[in-house]
Structure formats: structure tokens, C-alpha cells
Amino acid sequence: MSDPMDVLAPEHRRLRIGDAWRDAAGAATFAVEDPATGRTIAEVADADVVDGLAALDAASQAMAEWAATPPRKRSELLTATYRALTERAEEVARLITLEMGKPLAEARGEVAYGAEFFRWFAEEAVRVEGRYNTAPNGGYRILTVPRPVGPCVFVTPWNFPLAMGARKLAPALAAGCTTITKPAAQTPLTMLFLARIMEEAGVPPGVVNVVTTTRAGEVVSALLADRRTRKLSFTGSTEVGRVLLRQAADNVLRTSMELGGNAALIVCADADLDVALDGAMVAKMRNLGESCIAANRIYVEEPVREEFTARFAKRMAALSVGHGLDDGVDVGALIDEAAVTKIDELVADAVDRGARVLVGGERPDGPGHFYPPTVLVDVPDDARMLKAEIFGPVAPIISFTSDDEVIAKANDSEHGLAGYVFTRDLQRALRFAERLETGMLGVNRGLISDPSAPFGGVKQSGIGKEGSHEGILEYLDVTYAAIDLP
Ligand code: NAP
Numbered sequence: 001m002s003d004p005m006d007v008l009a010p011e012h013r014r015l016r017i018g019d020a021w022r023d024a025a026g027a028a029t030f031a032v033e034d035p036a037t038g039r040t041i042a043e044v045a046d047a048d049v050v051d052g053l054a055a056l057d058a059a060s061q062a063m064a065e066w067a068a069t070p071p072r073k074r075s076e077l078l079t080a081t082y083r084a085l086t087e088r089a090e091e092v093a094r095l096i097t098l099e100m101g102k103p104l105a106e107a108r109g110e111v112a113y114g115a116e117f118f119r120w121f122a123e124e125a126v127r128v129e130g131r132y133n134t135a136p137n138g139g140y141r142i143l144t145v146p147r148p149v150g151p152c153v154f155v156t157p158w159n160f161p162l163a164m165g166a167r168k169l170a171p172a173l174a175a176g177c178t179t180i181t182k183p184a185a186q187t188p189l190t191m192l193f194l195a196r197i198m199e200e201a202g203v204p205p206g207v208v209n210v211v212t213t214t215r216a217g218e219v220v221s222a223l224l225a226d227r228r229t230r231k232l233s234f235t236g237s238t239e240v241g242r243v244l245l246r247q248a249a250d251n252v253l254r255t256s257m258e259l260g261g262n263a264a265l266i267v268c269a270d271a272d273l274d275v276a277l278d279g280a281m282v283a284k285m286r287n288l289g290e291s292c293i294a295a296n297r298i299y300v301e302e303p304v305r306e307e308f309t310a311r312f313a314k315r316m317a318a319l320s321v322g323h324g325l326d327d328g329v330d331v332g333a334l335i336d337e338a339a340v341t342k343i344d345e346l347v348a349d350a351v352d353r354g355a356r357v358l359v360g361g362e363r364p365d366g367p368g369h370f371y372p373p374t375v376l377v378d379v380p381d382d383a384r385m386l387k388a389e390i391f392g393p394v395a396p397i398i399s400f401t402s403d404d405e406v407i408a409k410a411n412d413s414e415h416g417l418a419g420y421v422f423t424r425d426l427q428r429a430l431r432f433a434e435r436l437e438t439g440m441l442g443v444n445r446g447l448i449s450d451p452s453a454p455f456g457g458v459k460q461s462g463i464g465k466e467g468s469h470e471g472i473l474e475y476l477d478v479t480y481a482a483i484d485l486p
Helices: 051-070 073-086 089-100 103-124 161-173 189-201 215-225 237-252 273-289 302-317 335-354 403-412 426-436 470-471
Strands: 013-019 021-023 029-033 039-043 131-134 142-149 151-155 179-182 208-210 229-236 254-258 263-267 295-301 357-361 372-377 395-398 418-422 440-443 476-484
Touching: 013 051, 013 189, 021 215, 029 151, 039 189, 051 142, 051 208, 051 215, 073 103, 073 161, 073 440, 089 103, 089 189, 103 161, 103 273, 131 263, 131 395, 142 418, 151 161, 151 215, 151 263, 161 179, 161 189, 179 215, 179 470, 189 208, 237 254, 237 263, 263 273, 263 403, 273 302, 273 395, 273 418, 295 302, 295 403, 302 357, 302 372, 302 395, 335 357, 335 372, 335 395, 357 470, 395 403, 403 426, 418 426
Parallel strands: 151 179, 151 229, 179 208, 229 254, 263 295, 263 418, 295 395, 372 395, 418 440
Antiparallel strands: 013 021, 013 208, 029 039, 131 142, 142 476, 357 372
């Protein structure tokens, strides 16, 4: 089998700025590691502020022409990107697994999901509409004109190195905006490969710029402080989101903030337990639990607690752990040592407070950042893992006896991204839907992400939506002309 790195030639492991692939101004580079082995897999350019501003120069220069490019042409370029990603899915998936650690099957799923944003927004690009209406007093007309907001800065996380960028790039380009993406330092390769694919697809220079750096704070601050930047879209932790919102305030930037979550998954006694088990496995273990919408807390109604727990524990124990590129692996490496240590501490804290470990619970020796699938029961309400994002393959199970009780517990969080409920009672499901404080709810399903749905959170999980028709509105300013016509 060939080396997954072969797909990204050394000249493309550099900054993508305007029409060039170039070294950082200071010629610095940084190493990207395979989290399953700790081995360095590539060196990429390490940008500083000068490079960031050069990318903004390129995005600003390209803005007028891109905004004036016919929507059909922009749509066709997005379709070409979708096709290229689909044709090269295996290469992209292997690159994702190598730099991020998820099993190949998960990476393939991410490529299919990420590519769909380009198809969806290729379809939206030609459906941006204004309005023309008569003012209520009949004396004039109002012409509403949506316009691209302008050059956008994107900051993306490591957990979905392709899809989190695709969710921003596709609607931005569809709306006529130019972009600068700063991918996570741990997973820059997939975004560089996407930029290369988009270059080959014919996206004009300056529309997609990519700046890889270990100095996120300095580079992003400089971009947000420059008046040519008109929009920030960030996906990452609530903690960093708050910092960036403060910085964005100085230039009164449009912002889309996709932040952290703490999803509760609720299994009611009347649920179809086969469906609930499948849903819980997906909601917990998709992406190794390193997902903002991962089930962080599993609440099971007392009459089915024992049966659900036993069957769920059996399925978790059967998962195999290993290098994501190896056949038959269900659970790959976590992103880094800090992630493993954090999970280990959260498990120890829960056990100290009285939780019992049914499956897993001990980090293995040896290289790579692995943690086994773990199930905990009798987890008390004050356990830290019920408040913090676990972001790994650990499932705390808590029992409940009434809907009021479980809704109060589920809502007792600063986050409000996703939730899940399993019940065969439609009215009960609808009551949960109305009372749970989340931007998204899975009803009898654990997979809720879809490019045609408006992904996003409430409370401190964020501002704005990605995907669906709402996704393109994030990149449009609605302006109007009042036209005298007595
Ligand atoms: P993170 O630490 O907040 O980092 C996200 C991005 O922000 C990275 O590119 C990072 O760069 C950059 N960054 C960090 N500090 C910065 C600063 N001071 N100024 C500018 N940029 C800065 O989050 P993460 O650990 O990568 O990702 C996990 C988090 O993302 C979780 O909380 C998860 O819930 C959230 N997430 C949310 C969604 C959603 O749609 N709501 C989706 C996926 C993930 P470096 O890589 O250089 O640190």
C-alpha cells in the first residue's frame, strides 16, 4: 500500500496564498505527527503575521472579481470540487486518518459528508434571491439585494480536518466571498490537499487561501484587526470562541461560532432498545467520541437501565483498538497525549466519586495516544465528566425516573449543541424537543449531521448555522434600495 503522504507533494505542504504555494516569510516549518505512532509524517510551513496579512491581501484583491463571477460559474466550480473529492475519496480519507487518527471507515464517512457541502452549496449558489415590494404607503418601492459580506477568516479544529473547512468554504464561495483558512496545527495536511483540489478544479487564485501556523493567536488576531476582513467563522472550543468574539468586536465583524457541546442522550423505558443501542453507539463512538455532538452523558430510564447497560457494555467491549489505517480497527488513536491525560483524569474523578467501571478505564502502555472504549455506571451528578466535554470513547451511564428530572439535568449545562432522545411515544418525543435547550435533537437516531440541515448550537455552543439554506445567509449582507415611485 502506498504512503498516504504521496498525494500531497512537498511543494503543496506550504502556504497557499493567491496563485502561489510558498514558504513562510521566516522560512519556518513545523512537524505534523501521526497520533497513532508519534512519528513525524510531514513538515509544513509555519506562517507568521506577515504571511497571514499576505493571504488577506490576496483575498481582498480577488474579492471584487469573485463576487462578480456569475453564480452559475461559481456553482460549477463547487460541483467540480465535489466531483474531485468524491473521485479521490480514498486518498483524502487515508490522509485524514494519518494525521488525525480516526479509523479509515470514519475518514471515508467524513469525506462523503464534507464533499456533500460542495454539492449542496453548488445548488444554493444559483438560488440567492432579493425581493421587490411596494412600501406600505404605496409611495415607493423597496428592492432588497443580498451581497457577499467580503473576505472571510476561517479557523477550524482538528477533529474533522476536511468537513469543518468544507462547511465554511462551500457556502462562502457560493455567496461570492473570498477566504483565508487557518486549519488546526495538528491536522493541516487535509486542508492543504483540499486547497490543491480546488486549485485543480479551477477556483481562481486568491479565493481560497490557506495559512498553516503554530502561532494561531498572533496570526488570527492580526487578521481580525485588519479592516479588510469582514467575517470570522470559527469552529472549536467555547473557551477560544470567547476570545475570538472579543477580538471580532473591535471591527464589528459578522461571526459564525460553532463551539463546544455536552450532549445528553436519553433512553426512555418505552424505546425500541435495538434502535436505542444502535443510536447510542453512533452518537458516542462516531469519530471516537471526538465530536462536538458526541453523546457526553447517557441517561437511561430506570426500568430499562439494567438491560440497556449490559447490552451497551457488551458492544463497547467488542470494539477493537488500533492504528486507523489497519483493517478491522474500530477505535483509532486520540489526537494527542493531552487528550488521553484529560480523559484519564475525568475517569479517575468519576471513580473517586463512586462511579464503577464496567468496560475499559485503563490507558494502555506503548506508543500512540490510545484510550480504550470505556463504560461507567453509577456516575454521580457532581462528576466532572458530566460537565466537561469528554471528547473520547468514554460513556457515563446515569439512570433517571421522570422526564422532568432528566430534562432538568440535560439542560443544566452552559452548552446547548445537540441532544438525543429514544422513545416510541411521539408526544413524549415532541415534549422533549420543545423542552431540551439544544440547537439539534436526534429522535430515535444517533446520526444527525447533514449538509441539508442547519447545524448549530444555542447558549454557549455558538452563534449561526452551517449547512442548509441558512448556511449561505451567514455569508450574505442583506441591503436594500428605497426607490421613489409615487
Ligand atoms: P480549539 O483549541 O478551540 O482550537 C480550534 C482552532 O482554534 C484551532 O485551529 C486552533 O489552532 C485555533 N486557536 C486556538 N487558540 C487560538 C487563539 N488564541 N486565537 C486564534 N485561534 C486559536 O479546539 P480544538 O481542540 O481544535 O477542537 C475541539 C473543540 O471544537 C471542541 O470543543 C468541540 O466541541 C469543538 N467543535 C465544535 C463543532 C461545532 O460545530 N459546534 C465542531 C467540531 C468541533 P491550533 O491548532 O494552533 O491550536
